[in-house]
Amino acid sequence: MRVIFMGTPDFAVPTLMEIVGQGHDVVAVYSQPPRPAGRGMDERKSPVHEKASLLGLPVFTPTSLKSEEEQEKFRALDADVAVVVAYGLLLPKAILDAPVEGCLNLHGSLLPRWRGAAPIQRAIMAGDAETGVQVMRMDEGLDTGDIAMSETIAITNTMTAQDLHDRMMVLGADLMVRALAALSRGSLGSQPQPEEGVTYAKKIDKAEARIDFASPASEIHNKIRGLSPFPGAWCEMTIRGKAQRVKILRSELAEGQGAPGTLLGDGMTVACGDGAIRLVELQRAGKGAMKADDFQRGADLKVGEVIG
Incomplete structure (x- = not known):
């Protein structure tokens, strides 16, 4: 034809x-x-x-x-x-x-x-x-x-x-x-x-990409998946005294509870408004994507810190 x-x-x-x-x-x-x-x-x-x-x-x-x-x-x-x-x-x-x-x-x-x-x-x-x-x-x-x-x-x-x-x-x-x-x-x-x-299916607005950890874990997980890799769902973390924007590229649902945004004791597990989510792959501005364990060691994040 x-x-x-x-x-x-x-x-x-x-x-x-x-x-x-x-x-x-x-x-x-x-x-x-x-x-x-x-x-x-x-x-x-x-x-x-x-x-x-x-x-x-x-x-x-x-x-x-x-x-x-x-x-x-x-x-x-x-x-x-x-x-x-x-x-x-x-x-x-x-x-x-x-x-x-x-x-x-x-x-x-x-x-x-x-x-x-x-x-x-x-x-x-x-x-x-x-x-x-x-x-x-x-x-x-x-x-x-x-x-x-x-x-x-x-x-x-x-x-x-x-x-x-x-x-x-x-x-x-x-x-x-x-x-x-x-x-x-x-x-x-x-x-x-x-x-x-x-x-x-309206066009993705970058303004909707910020993660609100007060939302249910399932909703946050779906947002992370749906916006990966672009524009990338993101949150702010204090890394070595400086607030930085970090994209979350992959995640999984996890067990745990606490104040929304609190880092729990199991890797990069974060408390949500309902349930918890484990951050699996992350990316800082100007850096490559990293697995959670490598990211946590480099960022020196501690259990009990709050992100968002």
Whole structure:
């Protein structure tokens, strides 16, 4: 099939690779424009842009698709279908209608639960036991299109957002090429989303990343998992007389009780408003991630100290 691929982050790269590997004719790749990054703030191409360039595919990076000029350029590609994976730009109706078979989107939840920008993080933060990847026929709404294919993924009690992201991007790539194969045979059906169970996965705000140890341990554990590694749930600790922000990258539920934020006697176990949590992997600003035992020795934290 003649495919336009539209994606930006590393999450989208495996899908692009699978589409090319299956022999489809990728006539163009659309990605977000290069942006300043790193210490030198040099402009950096997106992961999809980098991979597409290595594959010798034409890459377009418009800042908007609303102009008639951009829409005509898109139509002129004469694509059978557009595949959209975490692209990051609004697709106007003229773009959605341009390919013969419309636009297929790979979404990281079981719709209609977690429509929107951050479905992976929100599912974990909410304590969901399962989620999934879905191929959706796009319409003008926010993740409201009919569902063509689905795969369910269990969310274990230790799984972080990074863990789930990595699982989804591999499974999602396979799901999308299966959808394209069905589409090429004329056998890709779809079903409207249920009207009940709609939730929205709003973009993660860094302001919500601070840990409140007065919350229940299970809620804190889910927040840590859902925000790991970025932006990272964090708290303040007094390390050798200086207050420092520390990210908590992994945790586990633990036994114990005490005033919220108090370090208990079992490693980096912290009392919460209900129950306790053991901090498993931590990261100080400007430092690498460390296991709890190594971190505690270096920080010289004592039982009975209060963090938060």
